[in-house]
Amino acid sequence: MNKNIVLIGMPGCGKSTLSKIMAKRLNKPVIDMDDYIESHEEKTIKEMFDISEAFFRDVESKYSILLGELNSHIIATGGGIVKRKENITNLKKNSVIVFINRPVDDIVGDIDVRTRPLLSKGVEAVYSLYNERIHLYKGYCDIEINNVGEIQKVADLIIEKVQLYKVENNQ
Ligand SMILES: Nc1ncnc2c1ncn2[C@@H]1O[C@H](COP(=O)(O)OP(=O)(O)OP(=O)(O)O)[C@@H](O)[C@H]1O
Ligand SMILES: O=C(O)C1=C[C@@H](O)[C@@H](O)[C@H](O)C1
Numbered sequence: 001m002n003k004n005i006v007l008i009g010m011p012g013c014g015k016s017t018l019s020k021i022m023a024k025r026l027n028k029p030v031i032d033m034d035d036y037i038e039s040h041e042e043k044t045i046k047e048m049f050d051i052s053e054a055f056f057r058d059v060e061s062k063y064s065i066l067l068g069e070l071n072s073h074i075i076a077t078g079g080g081i082v083k084r085k086e087n088i089t090n091l092k093k094n095s096v097i098v099f100i101n102r103p104v105d106d107i108v109g110d111i112d113v114r115t116r117p118l119l120s121k122g123v124e125a126v127y128s129l130y131n132e133r134i135h136l137y138k139g140y141c142d143i144e145i146n147n148v149g150e151i152q153k154v155a156d157l158i159i160e161k162v163q164l165y166k167v168e169n170n171q
């Protein structure tokens with residue numbers, strides 16, 4: 001069975017962009033979990049958060065079970081997937097988990113040119129979110145990749161490291 005490659009990391013760390021590049025290179029289907037949830041639930045993430053964060057987190061957990069059943073997919077998760085350990089347990093059943101660690105200064109540099117809910121809380125909120133979550137991302141991943149430099153090369157590095165991980169772990 002061919003495991004999924006699941007990307008975790010902060011909002012703006014490059015999960016969506018990298019997952020698309022990797023899917024193309026490996027000729028595998030890609031799922032962006034935030035988009036997948038919105039289209040299957042017929043609600044935007046904002047609408048779900050407006051009900052309550054717990055409502056969204058419950059939905060997100062439900063999809064971590066469903067997507068954990070797949071194989072051979074590239075999956076970009078939402079930034080908060082690590083908030084519930086069960087999500088990682090569900091995904092890890094059949095996936096290699098890759099933490100995309102991008103310098104917060106680079107994330108912040110990109111945020112003001114894009115529409116991200118985080119922006120409304122200011123730049124400081126991004127730093128505190130990183131400090132809050134860094135131990136979770138590091139603790140839950142199988143592989144950590146520093147997203148610095150040319151993004152195509154970072155995608156190549158992930159593919160290389162995942163292949164090595166699979167060989168080393170007989171997968
Ligand atoms: N190594 C890099 N070099 C240049 N730009 C980068 C790099 N990594 C990410 N980016 C840029 O950062 C932005 C955020 O990337 P992306 O949308 O893929 O992040 P994300 O992790 O999916 O974020 P979110 O969790 O908010 O969906 C994009 O404009 C992307 O092109
Ligand atoms: O970091 C987070 O908590 C989130 C990140 C996004 O990908 C979305 O999943 C949602 O906006 C929550």
Ligand SMILES: [Mg+2]
Pocket residue numbers: 015016017032076
């Ligand atoms: Mg994304």
